[in-house]
Amino acid sequence: MKVGIIGFGSIGERHAQNAQRLGHEIHVFRTGNSSKFTKSSSEDFEFHFELEAFLSLPLECMIICNPTHLHAEFITYSIARSIPFFVEKPIASTLKEAAIISEALAKSPISNCVGYMMRYDESIIKIKELLTSGVIGTVTTGIAHWSSYLPDWHPWEDYSTGYAAQKEMGGGLALTCSHEIDTLRFLFGEPSAVSANSNSVQTLKTNADDYLDALITFKQGISILLHIDWFQKTPQRTLSFLGDEGRLDWDFFTREIKLSNHVTDTHTKYAFKADNNIMYQHILEDFLSSIQNKHSCKSEFEDARKTLEVCFQMLEGTNL
Structure with missing residues (x-):
């Protein structure tokens, strides 16, 4: 499955690595250049720095990990393209944004999951x-x-x-x-x-x-x-x-x-x-399974x- 990761902070990198371990192809859209990340931690990912080029990829799901005030924008991109999405919490920075997304999902239902791991x-x-x-x-x-x-x-x-x-x-x-x-x-x-x-x-x-x-x-x-x-x-x-x-x-x-x-x-x-990554693995597995098997996620x-x-x-x- 072609997985799009939006944002490559610590949580974006974690999701990318977990998805890759499950055998998926990882494409990352990022704008930052954090000094934390080295080639060894991301050499197998495809990085994209132009939004239109990234959105033109035949992505099968999006994992949205950018700052909260940008969540609504990228969820909207996902819904418009019928691409299942996983979004980190909180889902939006305002209740109005959340309500607009809810209306869009009601009209165009797609698999989705929120990062309450x-x-x-x-x-x-x-x-x-x-x-x-x-x-x-x-x-x-x-x-x-x-x-x-x-x-x-x-x-x-x-x-x-x-x-x-x-x-x-x-x-x-x-x-x-x-x-x-x-x-x-x-x-x-x-x-x-x-x-x-x-x-x-x-x-x-x-x-x-x-x-x-x-x-x-x-x-x-x-x-x-x-x-x-x-x-x-x-x-x-x-x-x-x-x-x-x-x-x-x-x-x-x-x-x-x-x-x-x-x-x-x-x-x-x-x-x-006491391994935090276990719950991150489980939530990602649930999301990816929901796409393939058409079931609801726990979150x-x-x-x-x-x-x-x-x-x-x-x-x-x-x-x-």
């Missing part, structure tokens, strides 16, 4: 299975915490020039780090109310939000406290859920799930391989649009 993480899938089985009873509340340090994300480049740090490029923490919001939707369904505070402490001197505190209430009555920031040099990414019979704790970096049930007085641990545009709506509700600090 946590839905494909084996430990997250296990958490969903465990909570659904009632292993800690009825879930009542929980805490989701993600702290990181933005300059460490891509240490080979100036973080302040990247899209994540620039509001006008669709950046900011609430949109860039929407994985946690999507993961909570994957586990518990749709929120019924959101109260949030998103702002900047200006430690990193960007023009975008750099922390988010929110209380999310889901339709079945579960309340989750969510904290995300990207100014902490000591990383943390954890989930803790409390039920009326016990608790479940998860750590992203170890991929361990710990269960405690005070009714049965049992303690159980599940361990998964499609219309579903991801709901995550985007929650993100903007948080930015506005209003109820749904």
Whole structure:
């Protein structure tokens, strides 16, 4: 399959390498010249620097990995040419853009997938299975915490020039780090109310939000406290859920799930391989399979649009 990659930052390179390992022909459209990339990491890819020439290729799918404010433009190219697309999150930089794309997809349906790869993480899938089985009873509340340090994300480049740090490029923490919001939707369904505070402490001197505190209430009555920031040099990414019979704790970096049930007085641990690329491989395989076998992906545009709506509700600090 001829796969077109739009954007060749770290995530574009990852998708290109994973697709190539699956035996696909890789064509990359890029405009940047990051010093991170060497010939050894990309010598088997065909690079294109003229958009019209790239779009004239007989591509069988597009993987869109450029800055958020450009997503809508390239999704539109895909739909107009009936080329299945994979787009990194968030799907667009505004709700209006997302609505226009939804209308276009309704008129011209094509296979699509959105890069919420946590839905494909084996430990997250296990958490969903465990909570659904009632292993800690009825879930009542929980805490989701993600702290990181933005300059460490891509240490080979100036973080302040990247899209994540620039509001006008669709950046900011609430949109860039929407994985946690999507993961909570994957586990518990749709929120019924959101109260949030998103702002900047200006430690990193960007023009975008750099922390988010929110209380999310889901339709079945579960309340989750969510904290995300990207100014902490000591990383943390954890989930803790409390039920009326016990608790479940998860750590992203170890991929361990710990269960405690005070009714049965049992303690159980599940361990998964802490290899981030596994979930990226699984989401790409699902997307490519959806093209060949005509099935839906676990993370499609219309579903991801709901995550985007929650993100903007948080930015506005209003109820749904």
